[in-house]
Amino acid sequence: MARRKKGIKVDGWLVIDKPLGITSSGVVGKVKFLTKAQKVGHGGTLDPLASGILPIGLGEATKTMPFIVDASKEYAFTVKFGTATDSDDLEGEIIESGGRIPEEAEILEVLPRFTGSIEQIPPAYSAIKVDGQRAYKLARDGELVELKARRVEIQELSLTSFDADQGEAAFHVTCGKGTYVRSLARDIARAVDSCGHVVQLRRLRVGPFSLKDAISLEKLEELGHSAPAQDYVSPITTALDDIPAVAVTDEEAKRIRCGMTLLRPEIKQGTLVLMDGDVPLAVAENTHGTIRSLRVFNM
Structure with a gap:
């Protein structure tokens, strides 16, 4: 039997306006404590003597971390x-x-x-x-x-x-x-x-995250697990806005979840976001019409 993960399943991006004097890892620890999310990580180190935007990936959003780290x-x-x-x-x-x-x-x-x-x-x-x-x-x-x-x-x-x-x-x-x-x-x-x-x-x-999207640690602590706190959580796909999205059928979605490839020669080569309806299914790579998943989301 698989071990049950501790914490609450929360998937998305939380943008913190980091204050001075705390490390990026310290912010991750505080967010994990306040949100009780199963998995938390940050999208790019910000020095203790710096303030401002620190994107925090929650749950499945951590799989899109490289796209935020590499962003302008x-x-x-x-x-x-x-x-x-x-x-x-x-x-x-x-x-x-x-x-x-x-x-x-x-x-x-x-x-x-x-x-x-x-x-x-x-x-x-x-x-x-x-x-x-x-x-x-x-x-x-x-x-x-x-x-x-x-x-x-x-x-x-x-x-x-x-x-x-x-x-x-x-x-x-x-x-x-x-x-x-x-x-x-x-x-x-x-x-x-x-x-x-x-x-x-x-x-x-x-990348796509600016100060208008951010919340302070103090405000996050004040809101706790209330509904307004969820208003600050952006969808996983926010980090993937610059990547073309491709809709897949139910059968194709099953193949991707099983680690299989798709043949879609009509689609442009490169990195893709596969969508199962309105739900992100995977980040994938299309090479000469063969689509292979890079990161599959468990939504």
């Missing part, structure tokens, strides 16, 4: 010029100070260098693995961490305000997966012959 993101961030830290944010120790405060015109002049496809070296304090160990653990142990440059995509980068007296500039960025805002801030400062670090970071959007 928007951030608002503030850079303090003249001082650098070993973590490129407020949390680290100062490693350079006394740098010059650039003019606003200088900042605007270098921004085009950081749009499009660019190479970026991740911060030493990052979750990237080096010889099987997380870079941030090695850095905390005092080891010199040398990470290779990676290509990332910056769709849009703009200066939103500049305070010369404070030596701070605020930016808005839209970027692809794998982009480190801390590295972007560090490199902008270097480009204007200074140094700098992030003093404020807020994530405004992840």
Whole structure:
């Protein structure tokens, strides 16, 4: 006899407006406690010193997690010029100070260098693995961490305000997966012959999820298991909005649930969402007319 899963069966996406000072894993733990959901996971780490959008997958929505992790993101961030830290944010120790405060015109002049496809070296304090160990653990142990440059995509980068007296500039960025805002801030400062670090970071959007969809942990705790709390849970398919949906027959649905393939040569190749009526059945891949399931939902 199969072991019965603990918790309540809840399937969908809950978008949390993460406060400062808590880890993404900490948010997952709180959501799991408050919702009693059987399975909970987050769609992309947000540092403790950052706030904003943290998509939380509940139940079967966790199977769509890769599509959220790989989605484009928007951030608002503030850079303090003249001082650098070993973590490129407020949390680290100062490693350079006394740098010059650039003019606003200088900042605007270098921004085009950081749009499009660019190479970026991740911060030493990052979750990237080096010889099987997380870079941030090695850095905390005092080891010199040398990470290779990676290509990332910056769709849009703009200066939103500049305070010369404070030596701070605020930016808005839209970027692809794998982009480190801390590295972007560090490199902008270097480009204007200074140094700098992030003093404020807020994530405004992840894929289809924005602040208008979000709920705070305090509000979630207040609502508990009441009906209004369900209003904040988005369908599983929200994470799959950009993927073509294909309706299947009852017989085809049975085949997919049994791990079998479908022959549909008339359908365009690529990733698909198979729909059994109004219910998502699976994420699948169509290769030369043969459809194979990648993730099957137990709805």
